[in-house]
Amino acid sequence: xxxxxxxxxxxxxxxxxxxxxxxxxxxxxxxxxxxxxxxxxxxxxxxxxxxxxxxxxxxxxxxxxxxxxxxxxxxxxxxxxxxxxxxxxxxxxxxxxxxxxxxxxxxxxxxxxxxxxxxxxxxxxxxxxxxxxxxxxxxxxxxxxxxxxxxxxxxxxxxxxxxxxxxxxxxxxxxxxxxxxxxxxxxxxxxxxxxxxxxxxxxxxxxxxxx
Amino acid sequence: xxxxxxxxxxxxxxxxxxxxxxxxxxxxxxxxxxxxxxxxxxxxxxxxxxxxxxxxxxxxxxxxxxxxxxxxxxxxxxxxxxxxxxxxxxxxxxxxxxxxxxxxxxxxxxxxxxxxxxxxxxxxxxxxxxxxxxxxxxxxxxxxxxxxxxxxxxxxxxxxxxxxxxxxxxxxxxxxxxxxxxxxxxxxxxxxxxxxxxxxxxxxxxxxxxxxxxxxxxxxxxxxxxxxxxxxxxxxxxxxxxxxxxxxxxxxxxxxxxxxxxxxxxxxxxxxxxxxxxxxxxxxxxxxxxxxxxxxxxxxxxxxxxxxxxxxxxxxxxxxxxxxxxxxxxxxxxxxxxxxxxxxxxxxxxxxxxxxxxxxxxxxxxxxxxxxxxxxxxxxxxxxxxxxxxxxxxxxxxxxxxxxxxxxxxxxxxxxxxxxxxxxxxxxxxxxxxxxxxxxxx
Ligand code: B12
Numbered sequence: 001x002x003x004x005x006x007x008x009x010x011x012x013x014x015x016x017x018x019x020x021x022x023x024x025x026x027x028x029x030x031x032x033x034x035x036x037x038x039x040x041x042x043x044x045x046x047x048x049x050x051x052x053x054x055x056x057x058x059x060x061x062x063x064x065x066x067x068x069x070x071x072x073x074x075x076x077x078x079x080x081x082x083x084x085x086x087x088x089x090x091x092x093x094x095x096x097x098x099x100x101x102x103x104x105x106x107x108x109x110x111x112x113x114x115x116x117x118x119x120x121x122x123x124x125x126x127x128x129x130x131x132x133x134x135x136x137x138x139x140x141x142x143x144x145x146x147x148x149x150x151x152x153x154x155x156x157x158x159x160x161x162x163x164x165x166x167x168x169x170x171x172x173x174x175x176x177x178x179x180x181x182x183x184x185x186x187x188x189x190x191x192x193x194x195x196x197x198x199x200x201x202x203x204x205x206x207x208x209x210x211x
Numbered sequence: 212x213x214x215x216x217x218x219x220x221x222x223x224x225x226x227x228x229x230x231x232x233x234x235x236x237x238x239x240x241x242x243x244x245x246x247x248x249x250x251x252x253x254x255x256x257x258x259x260x261x262x263x264x265x266x267x268x269x270x271x272x273x274x275x276x277x278x279x280x281x282x283x284x285x286x287x288x289x290x291x292x293x294x295x296x297x298x299x300x301x302x303x304x305x306x307x308x309x310x311x312x313x314x315x316x317x318x319x320x321x322x323x324x325x326x327x328x329x330x331x332x333x334x335x336x337x338x339x340x341x342x343x344x345x346x347x348x349x350x351x352x353x354x355x356x357x358x359x360x361x362x363x364x365x366x367x368x369x370x371x372x373x374x375x376x377x378x379x380x381x382x383x384x385x386x387x388x389x390x391x392x393x394x395x396x397x398x399x400x401x402x403x404x405x406x407x408x409x410x411x412x413x414x415x416x417x418x419x420x421x422x423x424x425x426x427x428x429x430x431x432x433x434x435x436x437x438x439x440x441x442x443x444x445x446x447x448x449x450x451x452x453x454x455x456x457x458x459x460x461x462x463x464x465x466x467x468x469x470x471x472x473x474x475x476x477x478x479x480x481x482x483x484x485x486x487x488x489x490x491x492x493x494x495x496x497x498x499x500x501x502x503x504x505x506x507x508x509x510x511x512x513x514x515x516x517x518x519x520x521x522x523x524x525x526x527x528x529x530x531x532x533x534x535x536x537x538x539x540x541x542x543x544x545x546x547x548x549x550x551x552x553x554x555x556x557x558x559x560x561x562x563x564x565x566x567x568x569x570x571x572x573x574x575x576x577x578x579x580x581x582x583x584x585x586x587x588x589x590x591x592x593x594x595x596x597x598x599x600x601x602x603x604x605x606x607x608x609x610x611x612x613x614x615x616x617x618x619x620x621x622x623x624x625x626x627x628x629x630x631x632x633x634x635x636x637x638x639x640x641x642x643x644x645x646x647x648x649x650x651x652x653x
Binding site for chain 2: 017056057058061062063064066067070100102127129151152153154155156183184185
């Protein structure tokens with residue numbers, strides 16, 4: 001559904017800050033019955049990665065990047081009705097970004113995919129301190145915890161979170177993911193029992209179907 | 212119900228400054244009633260609250276001032292005498308010896324304000340005036356509190372409260388001048404409503420900030436990168452003061468090596484170099500492969516902005532040496548930075564031999580006017596290195612350097628000729644080299 005033409009048009013509008021044009025593209029796709037995962041991966045993720053590359057190459061400013069982020073975050077809300085219409089299966093997950101990790105769009109998507117698969121996805125948002133994460137886990141008693149990492153140099157914060165969870169809740173399964181792992185750090189998962197690195201939303205969904 | 216034509220003309224004909232004052236009055240009063248100011252007036256405000264306030268304001272002013280200064284749509288309203296960051300920096304420097312940690316809440320609140328400011332600049336730059344209005348207006352209020360600050364913290368003269376003493380005895384005159392300019396220039400433009408909304412939003416951001424400033428949440432304090440560079444955003448930095456000191460010394464050494472950096476990027480650029488070098492120091496704790504990946508990323512970011520990778524090689528070596536001096540027990544970790552520098556050098560030498568880099572650089576130094584030699588020391592090396600970066604896949608590396616170094620507004624024909632010539636020679640060497648090394652069938 002997201003063909004090259006549509007994507008390029010959307011990207012242009014996103015970079016130029018044309019909110020309503022982006023909004024119309026997404027409502028159009030939703031009305032045509034696009035899958036949430038396809039929308040997330042092929043439109044939102046692809047365009048935001050491109051935004052990051054353009055910033056890296058000094059072709060757009062930080063402000064353009066922030067504007068694209070703010071538009072994308074707004075558009076995520078359009079998906080709510082689809083997500084919450086799905087049938088519940090009485091399973092809970094806590095999804096969080098580690099301390100000092102301010103990239104939250106990916107984590108939010110993970111929570112949405114869980115909701116779509118009938119889970120209750122409790123998303124704690126960006127920069128969650130370890131103590132807050134532990135408190136929340138204690139309160140909710142989830143079936144699993146998913147942690148998102150974007151900045152590879154923050155990996156120390158991620159392992160601290162895992163250590164803390166594993167020490168307080170040894171049998172709780174932990175999923176880790178996020179773009180940091182495109183660049184390295186995959187062995188973290190191998191250092192722990194019950195911690196799995198999930199490279200994509202597709203893989204996440206496959207796993208959820210098995211649980 | 213009031214007919215629309217009865218109230219509308221009043222709104223439109225009202226000067227913008229009056230409207231700003233009236234429509235933000237409630238916000239203003241609310242801000243002043245927060246516990247922070249109450250404690251200040253009772254001279255019971257803890258010093259860390261005051262210093263964290265200065266730090267948070269430096270984050271906001273750092274961004275607001277660079278956005279204002281770079282934006283054509285508000286150029287008529289801006290001049291450098293409006294800058295408050297230099298005053299805030301002096302105040303912070305005054306308190307520096309006491310090492311007060313950065314509180315997470317206020318930093319986050321300040322960063323949220325800067326995010327809005329950045330968005331305003333792309334979406335509707337004229338509305339930056341709403342933000343500026345709030346901070347210029349706060350100068351008047353600050354003056355009322357200056358005596359409280361001095362009494363609360365036993366300050367002498369303006370030491371530690373220069374920001375609160377902005378504009379000296381010109382404070383009233385400056386405010387009238389500001390108001391006049393805004394009113395005259397904006398007339399009854401259609402943007403009034405959006406400017407007022409920007410002021411409201413800024414007040415709301417400040418309310419969050421001042422609530423976070425008093426009482427301060429003690430558990431959430433550490434060194435935050437914005438203490439090094441108010442515009443650095445949000446990235447890791449060392450938490451060991453010795454490592455921070457080492458990073459700052461290494462950054463200075465790097466800048467000293469290549470004169471071009473100070474000439475082009477000035478003090479603001481130096482602050483980014485300081486914050487980046489702090490970040491580099493944190494990498495030493497990570498796996499070598501991650502270190503390399505993160506450094507490659509920063510090299511790409513910098514080279515496309517006119518800062519070739521060879522500078523990174525130098526910085527990493529300086530940094531590792533400085534770190535090992537002050538924290539010798541971690542020497543083995545710091546060695547990873549040297550290893551990363553070595554692999555950057557190896558990658559560069561695959562494209563341009565060091566002997567070619569040296570000889571072209573010497574030739575460049577011969578060719579440039581004598582009076583440029585000191586200010587632009589080692590620029591020849593940067594030029595050759597930029598060619599290597601470009602060849603190594605960092606698009607735009609040469610243009611990012613060449614564009615600035617051959618600007619006729621800035622440089623003589625002789626200089627520009629030397630820059631152009633060395634770039635051409637380096638490009639020829641690189642092209643010839645790639646013919647030689649490429650395997651048949653590649
Ligand atoms: C938007 C953005 C920001 C925003 C984030 C705002 C927000 N509300 O999230 C802000 C302004 C805060 C920001 C800040 C910074 N950023 Co930034 N940012 C980006 C940008 C442009 C887009 C991020 C994004 O939303 N991507 C889209 C989402 C959907 O992708 P995703 O996160 O990978 O998630 C997908 C998968 O990974 C997966 N997933 C994610 N988490 C998980 C978890 C599990 C369990 C599973 C199964 C799956 C999964 O699901 C998603 C869908 O497939 C990226 C560019 C990029 N490549 O993404 C840079 C980028 C990530 N940022 C970068 C940098 C450097 C920074 C800063 C350091 C800049 C600074 N000086 O302040 C800070 C760091 C802040 C911090 N400490 O975290 C670099 C990182 C490079 C590096 N060194 O590693 C990037 C790559 C930009 C670049 N090209 O240079 N950034």
